Amino acid sequence: MERDPEENMGKNSEGDSQKGSGKGMEKDSDTHASLYQESLAMHRRLEGVLEVASKVRLRTIHDLSIAYTPGVAEPCRKISENQGLVYLYTLKKNTVAVVTDGSAVLGLGNIGPYAALPVMEGKAIIFKEFAGIDAFPICLDTQDTEEVIKAVKHLAPVFGGINLEDISAPRCFEIEARLREELDLPVIHDDQHGTAIVVFAGLLNALKIVKKELDELKIVISGLGAAGVAIFRFLVRAGADPAKILACDSKGLVYEGREEGMNHIKEEIAKLTNPDKIKGGLKEAFPWADLFIGVSVGGIVTEDMVRSMAKDSIVMAMANPVPEIMPDAAKRAGARIVATGRSDFPNQLNNCLSFPGLFKGALGTCARRITPEMEMAAAYALANVVTVGELSEDHIIPDPLEKHVVPAVAKAVANASFESCAARKSLEDSG
Template identity: 25%
Template sequence: MALNPQDILNNPFLNKGTAFTKEERQAYGLQGTLPAKVQTLDEQAVQAYGQYSSKTTDLEKRIFLMNVFNTNRTLFYRLMEDHVVEFMPIVYDPTVADSIEQYNELFVSPQDAAFLSVDEPEDVEATLKNAPGGRDIRLIVVTDSEGILGMGDWGVNGVDIAIGKLMVYTAAAGINPSMVLPVVIDAGTNNEKLLHDPLYLGNRHERVRGERYYDLIDRFVQASGKLFPEALLHWEDFGRSNAATILEKYQDKITTFNDDIQGTGIVVLAGILGAMKISKEKLTDQRILIFGAGTAGVGITNQLLDEMKRQGLSEEEARKHFFLVDKQGLLFNDTEELTPGQKAFVHDRSEFENSNELTNLEAAVKAVQPTIMIGTSTQPGAFKETIIKEMAAHTERPVIFPLSNPTKLAEAKAEDLIKWTDGKALVATGIPAAPVDYKGVTYEIGQANNALMYPGLGFGIIASTATRVNGEMLSQASHALGGIVDTEQPGAAVLPPVAKLTEFSQTIAEVVGQSVLDQKLNREEISDIKKAVSEMKWEAKYTDLNL
């Protein structure tokens, strides 16, 4: 059935707005539905950026960009392409936090997302069929919004996380926006504010646990596999009790990965590999303290452990290099309330003379004397001056990554870490940080943002038609990213800048894709991965509709 003019103008994948040519307006019955002037995409982008710049707050800027996204995907991604460094913190972290908190008040459009309800499990397949409207889906980002970093449980509002992640996938790596699907699992919420908010749009009951929950997840996996057999499934912001369980159940059966467990781990590994390149030290010689042993903290630890084993250590030897500190202090084998992930990295009290006193970060740092310290605790200011100076007293180039975000939850500021260590610290933060000028040297601060990694990783997996995601691919991705550092430049960052995101996302995609081919995990015959990546890359340009 032919589309009528309003169908075209209201479809963000087809709409060109004022850029429809006179011939197209004639062919598709658009005469008189638009002003007479035919604009180029360049002209539209300049006009839209002017409107964006007139907004006074980051949230207003995000709302404006979402309106562009809802009406014209090509124009939106052209704007992202032109202003990627400026727009990244607007469309995603940290401004997305404000959007999530005000989702109910700001809701205008579902933005092509699929909403799966634990109360209507029989509707899973129909929902996944309805939401994309017949589009060829190759990438799904799914969240249940229980464990949003720095925010916690935000119920159905967390759909903005999935939408934002997919925006970055397209802007950074060039995944065709018509081939992606954001999904939110609405299993209820334990957020009392939402449960008592008359405007809340999700299921108004506490989170469903156990068999009913896992049955919904299974229905989702089965239905998505049936409807979209070539899709990569990306899990995002699931809670501590479910994230690892879900990944372990499905990672050997379908093409899938969890960004909080694996994505965070590989970007941090890349940052540490970059730091080792600068300090000219070996990863296998490091003592690593993780402060905040939740999903992200344990995921980072597992990724670093895997890399130490790849570099020649036995599992037993490698585990001795890690020290997890959580709310109970340094974690021991008799510590109460350990998660399964934490139990793999506990120590015996006999290793420390004063083990009963190691109940806080400062005591743990004194006892462990770490050379690398990573914060995923959401405890603002936890990396105090006394702690940092204690760490720096025992290592020449302390590697310190305060990763918690948003800004108000960061364990330390980059400028303080540089000052407290007299310029010796190798720093990466979870949020963008300005360069630090100290004693005549400008220190560039790497951002250990998953956005540096997952777009290229995911694109490489999709372009190579991978049937599985494994540790070898993740390691290759980390080495590719960690290798892009300038070891000769004083104050060089341990990670490449977001400004070069599209450039190194392409590199990562090719490296990951080649790993897939080398392991013979590709579904389709591919001989040249660079060609496969190039041919699949989408560009923000207007093309013929061919309706």
């Protein structure tokens, strides 16, 4: 998911970020160094992690004549007569483009399209391994908004859906909005919606444990890039009270009338939040907060900040590889439930819990778009994968490898696709 330190960093008015213990940080660095080298060796050995596989074997001239010329002319004629039949006779129905311009890749920043390719390959194999969806990386050598939109539109005939990935804010908002308006396909910027779905699913289960209601929560969000803005919008749509939300970026708390570091998205948020126009940074935001959501940078939340939160507080610190506060430190400071973006702690909030099932449900209905109802259905379905008997402070979200996740999410999304009129009429009788 996209992380833009300059855009997303929640300002710490105390100045210094939280310091981890030397031994712990050293061990963490050693672990990551080992993973980096193992990954590098694998990519070198395999020359990438993705390949194209044929569904048919070409053993005879007859095989070749059916798969290619002259036989292939017949499905071409059928599609020419009825363009909708492309979903029956080609790979389109089960194929997704994973599109980036390399402007906001993981925690690496603006590294460009070539360096972004390994991440997009990884995303594509998650689609295939988890959901059986064929996905292909498209790394565009431009960061001009209009050029990105134009390129995706030109490529769209091949794909049943478009997954935008690692595109910097605020450009990502316009790119996604325009493509959703101009294409008759499901389009999502996963850094926005995939993250928001997983966060809300985890929150639904956390609230069952702490016995609090969404509309009563005082919420602090650190980071107003793609993920932070989408999470804010998702929470409000789900019933959170925006007047009880404080949002923080690299310049501090957002409030109506602030001039420094603002854009039209932040101004929209400022009008709805922080009615008392509290100024400062995270230190001023934390007292009596019920929920902290961090999608910013590591080490900016202190134990004292967590201690100032309300009873039975929830901390979701998702910066990677170093979260805003380490989970053990947040627990030590009194947080009842802690979630993170890391795989080596409980409650990992990982986007791979959402996007495979979301697209599988959308593609299965040949959906024209991803609707808010489909996203909300995905979040509730994901939360419900964790049964009442399994639910605990250290288990509010399924494991990323849990086999029941994709079928459950896909089924809920498909139902919502029909209910929200996003699904195309079945084409099975048209051929």
